[in-house]
Amino acid sequence: MSDTGGVREVKSAARTVELLELLAARGDRPARLQELADQLGVPRSSMYALLQTLIARGWVRTDITGSLYGIGLHALLTGTSYLDSxxxxxxxxxxxxxxxxxxxxxxxxxxxxxxxxxxxxxxxxxxxxxxxxxxxxxxxxxxxxxxxxxxxxxxxxxxxxxxxxxxxxxxxxxxxxxxxxxxxxxxxxxxxxxxxxxxxxxxxxxxxxxxxxxxxxxxxxxxxxxxxxxxxxxxxxxxxxxxxxxxxxxxxxxxxxxxx
CATH class of the missing domain: 3.30.450.40 (GAF domain)
Known part of the structure; x- marks a missing residue:
């Protein structure tokens, strides 16, 4: 686990940010579960649980089949808040x-x-x-x-x-x-x-x-x-x-x- 300013990095938080950044970088190219698990080097089950948590909170969206994932509306709202502030x-x-x-x-x-x-x-x-x-x-x-x-x-x-x-x-x-x-x-x-x-x-x-x-x-x-x-x-x-x-x-x- 890496150090940040003398404080140990929180692995779950780092993984969440990495996932959001990855989805944001893909733009209009939605990703599948296995792609995300492979790119971030985490078990498929752990990635699925993280995605479902972020979907429930609006940070990630999924299609009607539940097999494709993209960045969610709350990412936009947070970005707009940054600009406004x-x-x-x-x-x-x-x-x-x-x-x-x-x-x-x-x-x-x-x-x-x-x-x-x-x-x-x-x-x-x-x-x-x-x-x-x-x-x-x-x-x-x-x-x-x-x-x-x-x-x-x-x-x-x-x-x-x-x-x-x-x-x-x-x-x-x-x-x-x-x-x-x-x-x-x-x-x-x-x-x-x-x-x-x-x-x-x-x-x-x-x-x-x-x-x-x-x-x-x-x-x-x-x-x-x-x-x-x-x-x-x-x-x-x-x-x-x-x-x-x-x-x-x-x-x-x-x-x-x-x-x-």
């Missing part, structure tokens, strides 16, 4: 609206989550449809504008050796390649994702330095076919202004909890 998200949302109206493009807010970035808020462009940017989605930090803006704020020793997962032919797959890119991010003051996460989409990421080390960033995504030099310059100007407004407005910790 986060003061940073509340501050950033109106500025995402402002950026979206000024640029006509899709604007995101994301937060570093280990080696991934979680999308916390999104304003979609009416000009094109995105399928990867919904709130709650996680992407590897090394493939997107949000993640690279945040990784550039951290020490190079924090990066794993690799090789890294490639989501497109343009993704960084080596530590050396990513480090060279992050050096450019620090030099110019923002990140550029040229089809590294999604083919046909270019992103520009701007870290929010209201915390140290920074954990949040905003980005603008635009179809490559529509990205002219003039529009790119406009995006950079507007997003820099939006970042400055957010950093000037974001509340200090005050009497509120300082989450880690």
């Amino acid at each position: 986060d003061p940073r998200v509340r501050v950033v949302r109106p500025y995402l609206d402002e950026a979206s109206q000024a640029l006509g493009e899709t604007i995101h807010m994301g937060r570093l989550d280990g080696r991934n970035v979680a999308y916390l808020a999104t304003r979609e462009s009416h000009e094109y449809l995105r399928t990867i940017s919904r709130v709650g989605r996680r992407l590897p930090a090394h493939v997107g504008a949000l993640g690279k803006a945040l990784l550039a704020e951290r020490d190079a020793t924090d990066l794993p050796e690799g090789p890294y997962e490639a989501l497109t032919p343009h993704s960084h797959t080596s530590r050396a390649s990513l480090l060279a890119d992050l050096a450019e991010v620090r030099s110019r003051g923002y990140s550029i994702d040229r089809e590294e996460g999604v083919l046909g989409i270019v992103g520009f990421g701007f870290v929010l330095r209201y915390d140290s080390p920074a954990t949040d960033a905003i980005s603008c995504s635009v179809p490559r076919a529509r990205l002219t030099p003039e529009h790119e310059a406009q995006i950079i100007t507007v997003m820099r202004e939006i970042r400055s407004k957010i950093e000037a407005t974001a509340p200090g910790t005050g009497g509120a909890p300082h989450w880690r």
Whole structure:
């Protein structure tokens, strides 16, 4: 049993979280009992009992045959509560609206989550449809504008050796390649994702330095076919202004909890 901050991990709690994370990661692909038991390395009978407990409490759902399992409604309700209770998200949302109206493009807010970035808020462009940017989605930090803006704020020793997962032919797959890119991010003051996460989409990421080390960033995504030099310059100007407004407005910790 592993240690967490000097306290022994509760095995049943860890198994429950692992199951929920596994179901959430599958998205619209429901799982069967044996799949879940095999992937988590637990007896089939124990997995069945855990699933039934979570179904009764709304955290897992099953189909009418009782043979397929997926993430339940209470996971959404809890996630929504996280967003509603986060003061940073509340501050950033109106500025995402402002950026979206000024640029006509899709604007995101994301937060570093280990080696991934979680999308916390999104304003979609009416000009094109995105399928990867919904709130709650996680992407590897090394493939997107949000993640690279945040990784550039951290020490190079924090990066794993690799090789890294490639989501497109343009993704960084080596530590050396990513480090060279992050050096450019620090030099110019923002990140550029040229089809590294999604083919046909270019992103520009701007870290929010209201915390140290920074954990949040905003980005603008635009179809490559529509990205002219003039529009790119406009995006950079507007997003820099939006970042400055957010950093000037974001509340200090005050009497509120300082989450880690």
